[in-house]
Amino acid sequence: MRKLNSSFSMIAVLFVLIFIQIGQQEVFAASDKKIKSEAAVFNIETVAKGFEVPWSMEFLPDGSALVSDRKTGHLQRLNIETGELIKISGLPKILLKSKIGAGLFDVRIHPDFADNGWVYIVYATGSAEASGLVVERMTLKDNGLTQSQRLLETKPRVKGKYHFGGRLVYLNGYLFLTTGDGYFHPHLAQDLTAHQGKVLRIHDNGDIPIDNPFIEVEGALPEIWSFGIRSPQGLAVHPETEQVWANEHGPQGGDEVNIISAGQNYGWPVITYGEEYGGGAIGEGITRKEGLEQPLYYWLPSIGPSGMEIYSGRAFPGWKNSMFTGSLALKHLNRLVLDGERVLHEERLFEDKGWRVRFIEEGPEGFLYFGVDGGKILRLVPAK
Amino acid sequence: MRKLNSSFSMIAVLFVLIFIQIGQQEVFAASDKKIKSEAAVFNIETVAKGFEVPWSMEFLPDGSALVSDRKTGHLQRLNIETGELIKISGLPKILLKSKIGAGLFDVRIHPDFADNGWVYIVYATGSAEASGLVVERMTLKDNGLTQSQRLLETKPRVKGKYHFGGRLVYLNGYLFLTTGDGYFHPHLAQDLTAHQGKVLRIHDNGDIPIDNPFIEVEGALPEIWSFGIRSPQGLAVHPETEQVWANEHGPQGGDEVNIISAGQNYGWPVITYGEEYGGGAIGEGITRKEGLEQPLYYWLPSIGPSGMEIYSGRAFPGWKNSMFTGSLALKHLNRLVLDGERVLHEERLFEDKGWRVRFIEEGPEGFLYFGVDGGKILRLVPAK
Numbered sequence: 017m018r019k020l021n022s023s024f025s026m027i028a029v030l031f032v033l034i035f036i037q038i039g040q041q042e043v044f045a046a047s048d049k050k051i052k053s054e055a056a057v058f059n060i061e062t063v064a065k066g067f068e069v070p071w072s073m074e075f076l077p078d079g080s081a082l083v084s085d086r087k088t089g090h091l092q093r094l095n096i097e098t099g100e101l102i103k104i105s106g107l108p109k110i111l112l113k114s115k116i117g118a119g120l121f122d123v124r125i126h127p128d129f130a131d132n133g134w135v136y137i138v139y140a141t142g143s144a145e146a147s148g149l150v151v152e153r154m155t156l157k158d159n160g161l162t163q164s165q166r167l168l169e170t171k172p173r174v175k176g177k178y179h180f181g182g183r184l185v186y187l188n189g190y191l192f193l194t195t196g197d198g199y200f201h202p203h204l205a206q207d208l209t210a211h212q213g214k215v216l217r218i219h220d221n222g223d224i225p226i227d228n229p230f231i232e233v234e235g236a237l238p239e240i241w242s243f244g245i246r247s248p249q250g251l252a253v254h255p256e257t258e259q260v261w262a263n264e265h266g267p268q269g270g271d272e273v274n275i276i277s278a279g280q281n282y283g284w285p286v287i288t289y290g291e292e293y294g295g296g297a298i299g300e301g302i303t304r305k306e307g308l309e310q311p312l313y314y315w316l317p318s319i320g321p322s323g324m325e326i327y328s329g330r331a332f333p334g335w336k337n338s339m340f341t342g343s344l345a346l347k348h349l350n351r352l353v354l355d356g357e358r359v360l361h362e363e364r365l366f367e368d369k370g371w372r373v374r375f376i377e378e379g380p381e382g383f384l385y386f387g388v389d390g391g392k393i394l395r396l397v398p399a400k
Numbered sequence: 401m402r403k404l405n406s407s408f409s410m411i412a413v414l415f416v417l418i419f420i421q422i423g424q425q426e427v428f429a430a431s432d433k434k435i436k437s438e439a440a441v442f443n444i445e446t447v448a449k450g451f452e453v454p455w456s457m458e459f460l461p462d463g464s465a466l467v468s469d470r471k472t473g474h475l476q477r478l479n480i481e482t483g484e485l486i487k488i489s490g491l492p493k494i495l496l497k498s499k500i501g502a503g504l505f506d507v508r509i510h511p512d513f514a515d516n517g518w519v520y521i522v523y524a525t526g527s528a529e530a531s532g533l534v535v536e537r538m539t540l541k542d543n544g545l546t547q548s549q550r551l552l553e554t555k556p557r558v559k560g561k562y563h564f565g566g567r568l569v570y571l572n573g574y575l576f577l578t579t580g581d582g583y584f585h586p587h588l589a590q591d592l593t594a595h596q597g598k599v600l601r602i603h604d605n606g607d608i609p610i611d612n613p614f615i616e617v618e619g620a621l622p623e624i625w626s627f628g629i630r631s632p633q634g635l636a637v638h639p640e641t642e643q644v645w646a647n648e649h650g651p652q653g654g655d656e657v658n659i660i661s662a663g664q665n666y667g668w669p670v671i672t673y674g675e676e677y678g679g680g681a682i683g684e685g686i687t688r689k690e691g692l693e694q695p696l697y698y699w700l701p702s703i704g705p706s707g708m709e710i711y712s713g714r715a716f717p718g719w720k721n722s723m724f725t726g727s728l729a730l731k732h733l734n735r736l737v738l739d740g741e742r743v744l745h746e747e748r749l750f751e752d753k754g755w756r757v758r759f760i761e762e763g764p765e766g767f768l769y770f771g772v773d774g775g776k777i778l779r780l781v782p783a784k
Contacts, residue, residue: 313743313744360696
């Protein structure tokens with residue numbers, strides 16, 4: 017009887033182990049299969065490998081793409097068909113401190129790139145104790161960058177950690193840049209004499225637009241477009257309305273989606289749906305206040321949003337006007353269904369993969385590309 | 401060695417069993433403790449027991465409440481402090497067929513109840529093969545109903561199943577009633593000569609408002625306020641805007657929240673975010689169409705929404721303008737954070753309880769009451 021019992025126990029344990037094993041196999045096998053989601057059926061393809069923190073991807077007119085890596089500070093040209101990567105030379109000196117989240121951020125091209133070769137890059141400068149963000153316009157030729165022009169450098173230089181911002185979009189001759197509060201300086205997000213915790217707007221040649229909202233305010237930095245922002249790591253132009261949309265990391269809870277309008281105060285750190293790490297109220301401990309904007313949507317618990325793309329391609333008709341965001345904290349690809357300025361629904365893709373999705377970029381053929389830490393670039397292609 | 405192995409196996413199995421046991425104990429113990437949710441800390445209290453399908457609850461000026469039970473067809477007066485229930489006599493003949501979801505639905509009182517004693521009840525009539533909905537106004541005195549006046553009876557009578565609707569609200573002298581498509585008759589939701597799949601509006605004395613949107617349309621039923629609705633089991637007046645909000649069950653997926661406006665077509669069964677049970681397109685297989693309203697928000701997978709209350713009390717400041725809905729399918733209490741006509745966030749409470757929440761009602765002291773199938777009435781009270 018004793019022997020029977022122990023055999024039975026061993027069989028039970030064996031079954032548990034087999035069960036765990038089957039579970040794991042299913043997770044890995046799924047990446048090669050057709051995946052049916054709420055509004056699209058697709059295959060996942062691996063486009064390229066060998067990145068550390070792939071931060072940003074921008075397609076060039078010839079179908080290749082530029083990819084920035086925040087951690088290594090490398091800018092590379094990716095052949096989409098072969099996965100081959102060529103290092104771009106001629107980058108300026110970048111503050112590379114991965115421990116505090118500094119390095120090379122967004123890369124964007126000018127719409128007339130085919131004629132002028134203009135590439136915009138955003139990177140950290142200075143030291144860990146006194147850092148800033150730079151927007152630089154350079155000219156790309158034969159995989160080398162030349163003719164550098166520094167369009168913007170944030171001030172004051174501050175001790176920064178994680179909350180650098182560093183997202184850039186081009187819209188109708190303007191550049192919009194997100195800047196974070198540097199983690200240590202929430203109060204700067206409400207301070208118009210500092211660039212931190214803002215969205216900034218400049219012309220594509222670095223000039224300051226004369227209709228920027230605080231241009232006539234004594235002491236205010238003229239590049240400021242909006243303020244009261246914490247750690248904005250996603251920025252996109254809505255393909256239909258041409259409004260600028262952003263997301264930001266809240267503290268513990270309260271990650272936000274906002275439409276970024278001139279002169280608006282998005283509330284950080286006065287109001288937030290989040291709380292201090294470990295619990296406790298922030299600011300006035302309230303979620304609403306007259307004169308401060310409510311978010312369009314918020315994630316609680318925090319997903320840790322990174323990157324943003326509002327889909328407009330033809331490959332996935334069911335995703336038209338869906339907003340895609342990476343999730344660093346809850347490790348998935350987040351889809352919000354938009355109807356005008358409203359979020360109708362949220363879908364979470366790839367919750368079983370463990371991917372820290374860092375950026376999302378719609379390709380010229382409408383395929384959805386995204387980079388994951390550690391680090392591959394993948395794409396979603398309609399299933400045949 | 402063999403003996404050691406088998407002992408180890410037995411210990412491993414024991415640990416697994418202990419672990420499962422601990423997990424279960426935590427779940428049950430939680431119901432008696434202070435619960436910290438995203439925007440409120442509360443205790444759960446049991447107010448009354450002994451219901452089958454508690455469908456609706458309405459507070460009377462003296463602090464007691466009327467409670468309807470769809471399955472038994474009973475209307476009872478509940479002493480909130482003692483949990484004592486007194487049966488109300490004098491109800492009309494009700495079609496009680498729980499298998500198809502027929503029975504007694506909402507109970508509401510007139511705002512001048514203290515003077516006129518008017519109570520409105522909604523119930524199924526006819527037979528399982530040919531049923532309709534009735535709105536009846538009665539006078540309550542000494543726990544008996546008298547002086548019945550039938551204000552509305554839906555037509556045509558049809559074979560019905562589950563999708564009866566039966567939610568009623570009073571607003572500024574008008575009554576709004578939801579009617580479902582009867583499950584078998586999706587096309588009737590687009591048919592203005594039938595009452596099914598609609599929101600209807602009448603005066604509180606049964607008269608038809610002369611400004612109803614289809615009153616001059618040849619053949620259209622004059623009570624129709626809006627149409628294109630599937631199975632609407634939640635209805636509430638927004639306490640600030642005085643708009644009428646409703647929710648409805650989609651088919652497989654695509655449960656909706658809508659603001660109900662005059663003459664609008666909410667799309668069923670032409671457009672939906674859901675699909676046929678088991679898969680496959682419904683209607684035109686699309687989610688948007690010119691002239692058809694988009695929902696304000698949708699749940700996919702379906703939660704099976706039942707009941708609705710938009711909170712306006714003082715007991716829970718963090719819940720101001722939150723919309724509460726019961727979930728029959730995913731068994732929880734659903735909270736949507738509203739900002740104007742926008743849903744900012746969704747929270748799911750009590751996902752571990754297995755409660756099919758059927759209705760939610762804000763009490764005069766701002767406590768949140770809700771009924772669960774099978775069947776208790778519970779309330780949430782701010783934690784001391």
